[in-house]
Structure formats: C-alpha cells, structure tokens
Amino acid sequence: MSALLVVFVKEFIENLRDRRTILSALLFGPLFGPLLFGAMVSRMLHQSVSESDEPVALTISGGERAPNLVAYLESQDLRLRFVPLSEAAAREDVRHGSSALVLIVPEEYAARFTGGAPAPLLLIADSSDSQTRRSVERVRALLAAYGSSIAQRRLQVRGLSPLLAVPVAVNDIDVTTPAGRAVAVLGFMTYFILFAMLMGGLYLAIDSTAGERERGSLEALLSLPVPRAALVGGKLLATCAYMAISLALTLTAFVIVFRFVPLEALGMSSNLGAGTALEFFALCLPFVPLGAALMMFVAYFTRSYREAQTYLTSVLLIPTLPIAFASIYSLKTRSALMLVPSLSQHLLMTSVLRDEPIAARDVAMSAASALALALVLFVATSRHWRRESMLR
Amino acid sequence: MIEARALSKRFGALQAVRGVSFTARDGEITGLLGANGAGKSTTLRMLYGVLEPDAGEARIDGIDVRGETSAARSRLGVLAHASGLYGNLTARENVRYFGALLGVPRPALEARLALLAETLDLTPFFEQRARGLSQGQRLKVALARALVHAPANLVLDEPTNGLDVMAIRSLRELLRRLKADGHCILFSSHVMQEVAALCDRVIIIGHGRVLAEGSVQSIRERSGATSLEEAFLHVLEPAADVDAAPQPGADPTRTGSGR
Numbered sequence: 001m002s003a004l005l006v007v008f009v010k011e012f013i014e015n016l017r018d019r020r021t022i023l024s025a026l027l028f029g030p031l032f033g034p035l036l037f038g039a040m041v042s043r044m045l046h047q048s049v050s051e052s053d054e055p056v057a058l059t060i061s062g063g064e065r066a067p068n069l070v071a072y073l074e075s076q077d078l079r080l081r082f083v084p085l086s087e088a089a090a091r092e093d094v095r096h097g098s099s100a101l102v103l104i105v106p107e108e109y110a111a112r113f114t115g116g117a118p119a120p121l122l123l124i125a126d127s128s129d130s131q132t133r134r135s136v137e138r139v140r141a142l143l144a145a146y147g148s149s150i151a152q153r154r155l156q157v158r159g160l161s162p163l164l165a166v167p168v169a170v171n172d173i174d175v176t177t178p179a180g181r182a183v184a185v186l187g188f189m190t191y192f193i194l195f196a197m198l199m200g201g202l203y204l205a206i207d208s209t210a211g212e213r214e215r216g217s218l219e220a221l222l223s224l225p226v227p228r229a230a231l232v233g234g235k236l237l238a239t240c241a242y243m244a245i246s247l248a249l250t251l252t253a254f255v256i257v258f259r260f261v262p263l264e265a266l267g268m269s270s271n272l273g274a275g276t277a278l279e280f281f282a283l284c285l286p287f288v289p290l291g292a293a294l295m296m297f298v299a300y301f302t303r304s305y306r307e308a309q310t311y312l313t314s315v316l317l318i319p320t321l322p323i324a325f326a327s328i329y330s331l332k333t334r335s336a337l338m339l340v341p342s343l344s345q346h347l348l349m350t351s352v353l354r355d356e357p358i359a360a361r362d363v364a365m366s367a368a369s370a371l372a373l374a375l376v377l378f379v380a381t382s383r384h385w386r387r388e389s390m391l392r
Numbered sequence: 393m394i395e396a397r398a399l400s401k402r403f404g405a406l407q408a409v410r411g412v413s414f415t416a417r418d419g420e421i422t423g424l425l426g427a428n429g430a431g432k433s434t435t436l437r438m439l440y441g442v443l444e445p446d447a448g449e450a451r452i453d454g455i456d457v458r459g460e461t462s463a464a465r466s467r468l469g470v471l472a473h474a475s476g477l478y479g480n481l482t483a484r485e486n487v488r489y490f491g492a493l494l495g496v497p498r499p500a501l502e503a504r505l506a507l508l509a510e511t512l513d514l515t516p517f518f519e520q521r522a523r524g525l526s527q528g529q530r531l532k533v534a535l536a537r538a539l540v541h542a543p544a545n546l547v548l549d550e551p552t553n554g555l556d557v558m559a560i561r562s563l564r565e566l567l568r569r570l571k572a573d574g575h576c577i578l579f580s581s582h583v584m585q586e587v588a589a590l591c592d593r594v595i596i597i598g599h600g601r602v603l604a605e606g607s608v609q610s611i612r613e614r615s616g617a618t619s620l621e622e623a624f625l626h627v628l629e630p631a632a633d634v635d636a637a638p639q640p641g642a643d644p645t646r647t648g649s650g651r
Contacts, residue, residue: 010481013481216474217474217478218474218476219437220474220475220534221493223440223442223470225463225465226460226461226493226494228460
C-alpha cells in the first residue's frame with residue numbers, strides 16, 4: 001500500500017471515531033442549511049400568500065361627498081371603515097399605525113367633480129412600511145381604474161370615442177418562468193451547499209495539521225522516510241472524502257426538505273429533484289479538492305487547534321464573496337466567470353435551477369479552474385510541510 | 393551505527409549546535425548528557441532528519457540522512473521528544489500505521505506487532521484507544537512504534553521524561569535487551585543517574601559542543617571526580633570560558649575540552 005493510501009485510510013478511520021468531526025461533517029453541516037432554508041422559504045411564502053389573500057383595509061373620511069366612488073370601492077374586495085377625520089388627524093393615525101391607509105374626500109370634491117375639473121382625493125400612507133406598500137398600490141390602481149371609467153363615460157356622453165383618451169397601450173410581458181421566479185428565493189441555497197461541504201472537511205483539516213502538531217505526533221510522523229507530499233496528499237484525500245459525503249448528505253436533505261415546502265403554491269416549480277441534486281453534486285465536486293487544499297494550506301500556519309478553528313472558520317466565508325458579488329451585480333453565466341471558483345459553481349447551479357441549458361465548455365472550465373487552483377495550493381502546502389518550521 | 397560529523401545548526405541569533413561529532417556504536421548504549429538547552433534535541437533531530445544541518449552531516453550505518461525518503465531513516469527507529477499518539481486509534485493501530493508508512497509488508501507487519509506486543513508487554517492494552525492510556529503505557533506504544541520496522545539503530549530523546557519508577561525500570565530492561573541483540577542505541581537525558589546506570593559511553597554536551605566523551609569510568613577518572621555528576625560539573629565549567637572565543641568543531645577522534 002502506498003504511503004498516500006495508508007495516510008488516507010488512517011485519517012478517514014480516525015476521524016470516523018471522532019464525535020466532533022462526525023457531528024459537524026455529517027450532521028450539523030448537512031442539516032443546518034436545508035432546515036433553516038426550508039423554514040425561511042416557507043415563512044416567506046406563507047407571508048406573501050396571506051398578504052395577497054387578505055382584503056386591504058381602507059379608512060375613508062368624507063365618503064358621503066362621493067357616493068359613487070364609495071359604491072365602486074365597496075364592490076371591490078376591500079375592508080372599508082368610515083371615520084370622519086381631518087387631514088392632520090389622518091396623518092397622525094397613519095404615522096402611529098392605527099390606520100394603515102386613509103382616503104380623504106375633501107369638501108370641494110363634489111363641486112369640482114360636477115364642474116368637470118379634476119376632483120382632489122387625498123391618499124395617506126406610510127411608504128416606508130413594506131407591509132402597506134402592496135395595499136397602497138392596490139388602492140391606487142382601483143382609484144385610477146375608477147377615474148378612467150369616469151373619463152370614458154364623459155367622452156361617450158360628448159359623442160367622442162373613449163379610445164381617444166388612451167393614446168398608448170402598454171402591455172407588460174414578464175419573461176420570468178415559474179422556475180426563474182423561484183431562483184430569487186433559491187439563489188442563496190448554493191451558498192448553503194458550498195458551506196456545508198466545507199464544514200464537512202473542516203475538522204479533518206484542522207485535526208490532521210494543527211491537531212497533529214498539538215498532540216505531539218507530528219515529529220514522529222515527519223521523521224519517517226515518507227515523501228511529505230504523500231502525507232499531505234493522504235490527508236487532503238481524507239478531507240475530500242468527508243467533504244464529498246457532507247455534500248451528498250446536504251443535497252439529499254435539500255431534496256427532502258423541498259418536498260415539504262409549498263413552492264408550487266406561488267406558481268414556482270421548485271425543481272430540486274434527485275436529478276438536479278445529482279447535477280449539483282457533479283458541478284460541486286471539483287470544488288471539493290479546492291476547499292480541502294485551501295483549508296489545509298491555511299491550517300499549516302496555525303499552531304493549535306483553537307487557532308486553526310478561528311482561521312478556518314473565516315475560510316468558510318471566502319466562497320460567499322463571489323456569490324454576494326454575483327447577486328449584487330446580478331451576474332449571469334459567462335465563460336470568463338467560469339474561471340472564478342465558487343462563483344462558477346453558483347452560476348452553474350443557478351442556471352440549472354432556472355432550467356437554462358448549460359454549456360459543456362462552461363462546466364469544463366469551472367471544473368478545470370477549481371482543480372488547477374487546488375493543485376497550486378496542494379503543491380504550496382507540500383512545500384511548507386518540507387520546511388523545518390513545520391515542527392515549531 | 394550512528395555518526396554525527398561536525399554538525400552545526402543555528403536558529404536565528406542562537407547557535408544551537410557547534411560542530412558536534414561523535415559515533416554511537418552497534419551493541420552499545422550511548423548517552424547524550426547535557427543540561428536543558430545544551431543542544432541535545434537539536435543534535436538528535438538532525439540525526440533523524442527532521443532538521444537540516446547548516447554544516448556537517450549525519451550518517452546511519454554509513455548512509456547520509458539527508459533527503460525526504462533517505463534509506464538511512466528506514467534503518468533508524470525514533471522516539472522523538474514529543475511522542476504523541478493518535479487518541480482515536482487503538483495502540484495496535486498506532487503502531488501498525490507507522491509500520492505501513494515504513495513499507496513493512498502486511499504479513500510481516502502483523503507478525504512484528506505480535507512480537508512487539510509480547511516483548512514490550514503491550515497485550516493488556518493493545519486493543520484500547522490510545523486516548524485512555526497511562527503515561528507509561530503511551531511510552532511503550534511509542535517505543536513499539538519506533539521499533540516496528542526492526543531498525544538496527546534507535547534514537548530516543550529524553551525517553552524517561554514524565555515516567556514513574558516502574559516504567560523507567562522496564563524501559564531500562566528493554567534497552568539492555570536491545571543492546572544485547574546488537575542494536576545501536578543513542579539516547580539523550582539530563583538525568584545523571586540514568587545515564588550512569590545504563591550507558592556504555594557518554595557524550596557530554598554543553599553550549600552546543602561536545603565537552604567530554606568516553607565511558608562513565610574514563611570521564612570520571614579524567615576529571616578526577618568521584619561521581620559522574622561531579623565530572624559533569626567539572627567539564628561544564630571551562631566550557632563557559634571557552635564559549636566567548638570561537639572554537640573549531642570538535643574532532644571525533646579526540647575527547648572534548650574536558651581533557
């Protein structure tokens with residue numbers, strides 16, 4: 001058995017017996033993301049579904065001055081409340097949240113309406129409150145619809161075509177596919193996947209480097225006539241194995257969680273079946289050696305378990321940077337971006353979620369760039385291990 | 393046979409070892425005696441190849457130690473100063489791991505493990521996780537690990553540190569047995585009685601130099617002291633004076649400044 005394989009088997013078995021490794025690699029990492037994500041998504045969905053279902057509450061003051069308007073609003077799905085309020089009182093009410101939305105019909109309304117002049121209406125709302133924003137939009141749309149129906153009727157009375165008042169017709173065409181809409185929600189799932197994957201190898205990378213140093217087994221190991229690259233390689237492989245297992249478990253957990261999250265209720269296809277999970281696994285696999293090599297590279301510089309834990313936990317945040325960047329600038333899959341590991345995995349996985357075709361060349365470039373960087377880090381780490389300072 | 397030839401090593405401003413030369417012969421126990429910080433560990437580390445000497449060379453059975461996969465190191469068993477075990481592996485697995493890394497073929501390795509378990513009396517705890525072992529048991533396992541490839545030469549860095557009397561006794565017995573089998577044993581210590589009781593030859597190191605070399609008897613006689621401890625203090629004194637002046641590397645054919 002070659003030294004590399006001996007090291008791999010030993011590290012794999014040794015860590016399999018370590019409760020800390022098992023908990024973080026095979027339990028917390030894979031379960032934390034999917035469960036948190038599932039809970040978050042169901043809450044968001046629940047909120048938006050209930051918002052659109054609930055009738056909008058509207059307080060009207062001076063409704064007796066506009067009986068037609070009130071009749072029109074009553075025919076809509078609104079919860080109306082009639083309270084005589086001065087403008088100042090209404091402002092206070094809205095500011096303090098006792099009414100979400102107040103419509104005031106001023107005294108001059110009736111006179112101006114009959115005179116054919118624009119009749120004023122006051123709609124008082126707090127736009128900084130995201131909860132009422134939807135209600136405001138709805139009420140404004142209803143008022144506009146009422147206004148244009150009046151306008152059309154006036155034109156008809158004067159023998160003019162109502163179409164004169166509609167010089168342009170705007171048609172909104174939303175190209176979002178149901179899957180595409182889900183992406184907005186599912187976008188940062190890719191980060192959870194990469195995070196859980198790194199968590200899987202975290203303790204092994206620490207244990208096989210700083211841990212070996214701290215428990216004093218390193219010197220005996222380094223005194224053996226074994227190439228240091230074989231030692232590093234074996235430890236790296238074991239770290240990769242745990243990361244791959246963690247990745248597989250995380251994806252499985254996601255598939256299961258999404259069976260219970262009612263994304264379809266919003267007209268989104270959640271699109272995370274076993275097939276997609278397998279695709280994700282294949283897309284993320286080249287990132288495994290890179291993550292492992294990065295963690296072992298950083299672990300070399302640490303003297304103790306605790307120190308390594310501190311540094312490596314911040315390494316877990318590195319893959320977020322490109323992903324955050326991607327969502328801020330809403331980057332789409334482009335060949336040049338395939339050279340940036342973690343970003344390329346994120347973009348490719350997002351493409352899969354959107355049901356977009358992905359080019360084999362992009363996949364190859366994403367894999368090649370991750371593997372190349374992994375190799376560079378592996379060589380650098382092996383070099384470090386050859387140095388005498390390794391023992392200090 | 394273990395040879396140090398004019399070994400020198402500097403760490404930053406500290407010249408830890410200055411031209412140390414000596415030979416540890418087969419069938420003998422050689423003791424490296426010196427105060428803490430005298431350069432014992434640094435010298436041994438150069439002998440087993442984890443430190444690269446600035447000058448000079450280390451040879452095991454005539455083979456240069458330098459190089460990652462040096463053949464010299466497979467002829468050498470090492471009990472390093474820090475001899476930690478893997479807590480989640482059993483004692484047997486700890487020993488087997490090193491045997492496999494040293495390339496001992498599987499059937500031979502299993503036979504060797506059985507033999508070591510018997511000679512080192514490991515059987516009562518051989519299948520236990522190393523985490524729960526006592527200090528003395530750990531040392532035995534570390535020793536078995538050092539001997540797993542049946543090396544002709546053995547280097548031990550302060551092996552008795554932290555051991556109780558019983559464990560020290562059994563270690564002594566074991567070293568005597570290995571010596572009788574013709575092994576070359578080199579061990580370092582700062583405990584005078586230990587060296588006096590066990591060693592055929594003593595090398596006294598101070599300030600990174602060999603100060604005296606020979607049998608316990610001859611060192612005592614040369615310094616006119618009645619005990620090794622007195623002799624040790626005697627050879628140390630002039631060394632402090634010489635320290636200021638540059639000194640050429642000690643010649644292996646001569647004894648140190650104690651003469």
